[in-house]
Amino acid sequence: MIRVGLPYHLRNLAKVGPEVELDVPPPVTIHTVLSALESRYPVLRGTIRDHGTLQRRAFLRYHACGKDISFQDPNAPLPEAVASGSEPLLIVGAVAGG
Numbered sequence: 001m002i003r004v005g006l007p008y009h010l011r012n013l014a015k016v017g018p019e020v021e022l023d024v025p026p027p028v029t030i031h032t033v034l035s036a037l038e039s040r041y042p043v044l045r046g047t048i049r050d051h052g053t054l055q056r057r058a059f060l061r062y063h064a065c066g067k068d069i070s071f072q073d074p075n076a077p078l079p080e081a082v083a084s085g086s087e088p089l090l091i092v093g094a095v096a097g098g
Contacts, residue, residue, distance in 0.1 A: 002033055003088035007060075010048070010091065014041040019088055028083040030062055030074040048091060063090040 001021040011018060022036045031054070038045045049056050054074070056062070061070040064082045081087035 001085045002028060002036070002082065003085055004033060004037055005088045005090040005092075007091060007093040009093065010044060013043055013047065016041070021085075026083070028078050029076060030069070030072065030078065030089075033078070033089055034074075059094045059096060061092045061094050063092055 002024045003019055003021055005019050006014070006016065014020075020037070020040075022033065022040060024032050024036045034048055034054075037048070045051065047057070048060055056070060056074075061068055062072075063069065065079045065087050069078075077083070078089065079087070082089050
C-alpha cells in the first residue's frame with residue numbers, strides 16, 4: 001500500500017483524512033500514484049495536475065523522504081521507502097504571497 005498525504009483543501013474536496021492508502025502496481029512513480037489517486041477519488045481529477053498535459057499544478061509540490069521531488073520526471077521510480085509504504089508521498093500546497 002502506498003501512503004499519500006494530502007493538503008487540507010484536497011482532503012476536504014475528497015472527504016478523506018490527512019492520508020490515504022492506495023494499491024499501486026509497480027513501478028511506483030508519481031504518475032502511477034496520481035493516476036491511482038484520481039481513479040479512486042475522481043473529484044481530485046484536474047486539481048493536482050492538468051487534465052490534458054498531466055503537468056503538476058503550479059501551487060502544489062511533491063515531497064518524498066524529506067526531499068522536494070516536484071521537478072523529478074513523473075515516470076521515475078519513487079524511493080523504496082515510499083514504494084514500500086513506510087514513508088508517504090506528500091502533496092503539499094505551496095506558499096506564495098508577499
